[in-house]
Amino acid sequence: MANILVNAPKTAKRGAVIEIKALIMHQMETGFRPGPNGQILPRNIIEHFTATWDDAEIFSMEMSPAISANPFVSFFAVASESGTLHLRWTGDHGFVAEEKVAIAVE
Secondary structure, three states: OOEEEEEOOOEEOOOOEEEEEEEEEOOOEOOOOEOOOOOEOOOEOEEEEEEEEOOEEEEEEEOOOOOOOOOEEEEEEEOOOOEEEEEEEEEHHHOEEEEEEEEEEO
16 A cells, blocks of 8 residues: 555636646665665566546656656646546556545636
8 A cells, every 4th residue: 555645726727727746655676676685676666657637648657667766746737627636556566556636627
């Protein structure tokens, strides 16, 4: 289970550009670093992040082993209609984390 922090407005004016910020607490491991016993630690990264607004994808990114632990993502969207913002992170070993935020457009 990962801790997720999302900063998005609860309301917005129609046509306004809003900023959405998301932070996920996830201990990343590149798969190249030796552990205390000399064995290579298995890779454990978040590979993909997507944001949808009422099932329409508005932002997507691929991540690589070079991404930092606890990755922070910030992006902008146009508030055209009220709906639910759905954020989803997927990664190694079947990792999936999701967060939803309702945004009312006036």
